[in-house]
Amino acid sequence: DTAVSQTPKYLVTQMGNDKSIKCEQNLGHDTMYWYKQDSKKFLKIMFSYNNKELIINETVPNRFSPKSPDKAHLNLHINSLELGDSAVYFCASSQGGPILQETQYFGPGTRLLVL
Amino acid sequence: RKEVEQDPGPFNVPEGATVAFNCTYSNSASQSFFWYRQDCRKEPKLLMSVYSSGNEDGRFTAQLNRASQYISLLIRDSKLSDSATYLCVVTYTGTASKLTFGTGTRLQVTL
Numbered sequence: 001d002t003a004v005s006q007t008p009k010y011l012v013t014q015m016g017n018d019k020s021i022k023c024e025q026n027l028g029h030d031t032m033y034w035y036k037q038d039s040k041k042f043l044k045i046m047f048s049y050n051n052k053e054l055i056i057n058e059t060v061p062n063r064f065s066p067k068s069p070d071k072a073h074l075n076l077h078i079n080s081l082e083l084g085d086s087a088v089y090f091c092a093s094s095q096g097g098p099i100l101q102e103t104q105y106f107g108p109g110t111r112l113l114v115l
Numbered sequence: 116r117k118e119v120e121q122d123p124g125p126f127n128v129p130e131g132a133t134v135a136f137n138c139t140y141s142n143s144a145s146q147s148f149f150w151y152r153q154d155c156r157k158e159p160k161l162l163m164s165v166y167s168s169g170n171e172d173g174r175f176t177a178q179l180n181r182a183s184q185y186i187s188l189l190i191r192d193s194k195l196s197d198s199a200t201y202l203c204v205v206t207y208t209g210t211a212s213k214l215t216f217g218t219g220t221r222l223q224v225t226l
Contacts, residue, residue, distance in 0.1 A: 040218065041200065041218060041219055042216070042218050043159065043202070043216040044216070045213050045214060045215075048213065056213050090158055090159070103161045104161070104214060106158035106159050106160070107158060108157070108158055109157075109158055
């Protein structure tokens, strides 16, 4: 009964490649997020979608493009991968939109290593 | 200056000890506050929300001091299973769905 799932769990690839990470939630939530956790363990939001609409877009290179085909899915496509993209990428979801004190549920993370 | 600052630790404490973590935030427009827990190589999970009046959940007590812009987490009677990284999290007015994380404080509880 995985609430927020991500695939793949591990991704090792060469610089310059294009890759995608998929996220799905079965909680019926309206809002989904992508976070990046770097080698120093600092967790930072990248994007957020509410009912398939982009509501948060932090200062992220445009090589990163999120796509939400429906409110249960939020995928992350990365073009022209660079060494600095190596990190753990977490997907998360929450019940509604801009509502305070909502719990965000995180997926298990995708460990991306760019060689 | 980071928006949310924490002492990275590690805090090494024996089982049964009481340990406290502090966190400071720079933006006075901060609206909501949380403590998340992250085990090694796992995802963050909500531990507890933090309210102005302070709140307690079993062995865990969270306090918020808006005037000084800091949040604290107290763990009493530490267990081995409390070993983890504790993340201080803040949201800001108008961006309520965006969590801003501190870098985390690592706790290691030993026998």
